[in-house]
Amino acid sequence: MRNESDTAARAETSGPHGSLDGRIVLIAGATSASGEAVARALVAAGATVLAVGTRSEALDALAAAVPGVDTRVCDLSDRSAVAELAMRIHLKFARIDGLIHLVGGWRGGGGIAGQTDEDWAFLERSFETLRNTSRIFYDDLAASPAGRLAIVSSSAVDRPYAGGANYAAAKAAADAWTRAIAQGFAKEAPDAAATIFVVKSLAGLEQELAARVVDLWAQDPSTINGVRQVLTASADGTKAAADPARIDG
Template sequence: MNGSSGTLDGAVVAVAGAAGPAGRATLLKLADAGATVVGADADPERLAEAVSAAQDAHGGATVVGDTVDLLDLGATRAWAERVEKDFGRVDGLVHLVGGWRGGPSFTKTDLADWDLLEKLLVRTVQNTSLAFHEGLMRSDRGRYLLISAAGASKPTAGNAAYAAAKAAAEAWTLAMGDQFRKSGGEDGPAAAAAILVVKALVHDAMRAERPQAKFAGFTDVKELADAIAGVWDRPAREVNGNRLWLTEKP
C-alpha cells in the first residue's frame, strides 16, 4: 500500500499498545489514511519492528514510536505532551493495550490474574485518558477509542477477572465521553470517547498456527483497523459515549 486515502490527512493519532498484531494493523491503516501516527509500547524491540513495517509500507507517511510505561501517569502525561509539542496537535488516542487470563471455573479464579489485568486493561486506560483529555479537547476531531470485548457485557464463569477489568475500562471511557458531552454544551461534543467491541481478534499468524480453526465471530485485526479509522468519518455527537459493535451483541 502506497499513498494515502486522505480521510485523516493532517491528523495526529497516538496508538497505545502499538507493537501487537492489532497495533501493527492500526499503524498501517492510520498511515494509509493520511495520519501522522505515534505508537507507544513497553517493548522497544517489537515497537521498532511495528513502526518500521508501517514506514516501509508508506514511504511518505510519518510513523514514529516511543517506549512509554503506560502504568506511570507521569510518564504517560509526558508522552501526551511530547506528541502535541512535536506535531502541533493530537487528534486521537487508540487504546490497544491487551492481555488475557482465565480459569477453569468461577471458584478457581486466581486473583493474581485480576492484579495483572487491572494494570493492563484498566490502569492504562485511566492514564491515557487523563493524559490525552486536554489535547483531544483542543482538536477539532479528537477521538479516544477503547477496544473492548463482548465478554464485558456477558461474563462467563472462568473469565470473571478479564470481564470485570474490561467492564471497568468501558465505564471509565464512557465517563470520559460524558465529560466531552458536558464540555460541548448546546453545540454537542467536539471530541468523542467511544468503545469498539469485538468477540475476540484474529490475525494471519493465528490462522497459520491453527489452519483448521473457524474463529467464528472473531474480528480480523485489519477489519478492526478499518473500523478504528472509520470513526473519524462520523460526527463526534454520533459516536461519543457509545459502544460500536463489531460482533453480535451477547
C-alpha cells in the first residue's frame, strides 16, 4: 500500500490543473494505430506514457516510433497479471493519473443465429480487460488530483443490428461499466472523471481521438464525467468534430 509521503511526492511533481506535466497515463491496448496516436499526443503534452500490450515486438515498434514511451507487456484479461503490473508501476511511479482503454476489435456477421461463441469470447475478453484495469487502478485515479479514465465505444450501442449483436452487447457492457465508474467518481473523487468516446469506426479518427484524450486534462472533471463524446468525420473525411452528450444515470 502506498503511504501518504508517496502520495504527497507525486502531487508535488504533477503539473497544475489542465497540465499533463508529471502525469502518468497508462494506455491499455497501445499498439494499435489509435494507441500510437494517443501515445504520441500525450508524450508531446508532457505526460509519462505507460504503453501496455500483449506483443513485445509491437511494443518495441511503438517505442521506436514514439520515443519516451515506457512499454509493458501484460495480458490485461488476467486479473493477477494486472495486479502484478500495478505493483511494478507503483514501485516506480506511486500511482497513475490516467487510464485510456483502447483494447477492442470488431467481430460479427451472420444475423442473430450466426453470433458465434468464439466471437463472443473474443469480445468478452476485451471487456474483461476494462474490468480488470479499472478495478485495479480505480484507487489511483480517485486519489489523483486529475484522474481520468476513457474508453472507446461504438454507435452500435444506440443502434444495434442483428449481425453485430455480440459486438453491440459487449460495447454496451463497457459503456455501463464506465458510467458506473463515473458515478463512483462523482461521489468519492470530484477531481476525477470517466468518459466515453463514441465512434462508428475509428479509422481516420485517430488524431481526433488523440486530441480529445489530451483535452480531458484541460476540462473541469464535472463537465466530462459520465459524458459521451461522439466523434464523427466530416463530409469530406478530412476533419472530425465532437458532439458531447451526457449519459443518463
